[in-house]
Amino acid sequence: MAIPTLNYFDRPGRAEASRLAFHVGGVEFKDHRFTAEEWGAEYKAKAPTGLAPWLELEDGSYIVESKAILMYAANKAGLIPKDPVDAAVAEQACSIMEACFGPTRNIYMNKEVEKAKVELAEKLAVADKVIATRQSESTGFISNAGFSYADLFVFTFLLGITGRLPDAMKTEEYPHLKKVYEAVKAYPKVAEYYKSRQ
Numbered sequence: 331m332a333i334p335t336l337n338y339f340d341r342p343g344r345a346e347a348s349r350l351a352f353h354v355g356g357v358e359f360k361d362h363r364f365t366a367e368e369w370g371a372e373y374k375a376k377a378p379t380g381l382a383p384w385l386e387l388e389d390g391s392y393i394v395e396s397k398a399i400l401m402y403a404a405n406k407a408g409l410i411p412k413d414p415v416d417a418a419v420a421e422q423a424c425s426i427m428e429a430c431f432g433p434t435r436n437i438y439m440n441k442e443v444e445k446a447k448v449e450l451a452e453k454l455a456v457a458d459k460v461i462a463t464r465q466s467e468s469t470g471f472i473s474n475a476g477f478s479y480a481d482l483f484v485f486t487f488l489l490g491i492t493g494r495l496p497d498a499m500k501t502e503e504y505p506h507l508k509k510v511y512e513a514v515k516a517y518p519k520v521a522e523y524y525k526s527r528q
């Protein structure tokens with residue numbers, strides 16, 4: 331049986347939330363990873379928009395944009411809240427976290443680093459504040475509706491930044507984001523995924 335292929339670099343980045351969603355949902359997919367060298371030599375030309383990730387579906391068509399791919403994976407995995415408010419709360423968390431990508435990228439690219447650090451701190455503080463308003467006290471997930479793709483989105487952003495730019499964010503300054511991170515990390519299917527990759 332043909333299965334979808336997720337194409338991305340061999341790092342978490344913008345594909346990790348989808349990888350985890352597929353894994354959590356027990357949805358089969360091919361996790362095709364490449365190095366930066368392979369990207370330049372071969373895959374950039376193959377990528378539909380010249381950017382990664384992209385997902386090739388069983389019928390040969392594709393989906394680009396990491397968030398759209400995550401929507402596909404999350405739908406397949408049953409990780410999209412059904413209630414309208416819960417669904418909006420999940421999207422709210424993703425959007426507010428997405429706003430942190432710009433300054434993070436500038437820090438990574440060594441572009442106006444001090445300015446980017448200030449901007450990142452401001453955006454993380456907003457994300458922490460907004461997530462606090464709906465976060466489940468008992469589970470630590472973004473909403474009382476339970477584990478969703480938004481938890482994976484926030485988790486993988488934090489995983490990326492703490493892994494690649496450990497000095498850019500002091501996690502203890504953002505207790506609600508930290509709580510999401512720890513809750514997702516401890517989620518059995520997620521813990522199992524990282525154990526299997528060791």
Ligand SMILES: N[C@@H](CCC(=O)N[C@@H](CS)C(=O)NCC(=O)O)C(=O)O
Pocket residue numbers: 343344374380381382383394395396397
């Ligand atoms: N909005 C796109 C951004 C994709 C993107 O910027 N991908 C980067 C890696 S995270 C990339 O392909 N960089 C290689 C290049 O620009 O050649 C998404 O979310 O999928």
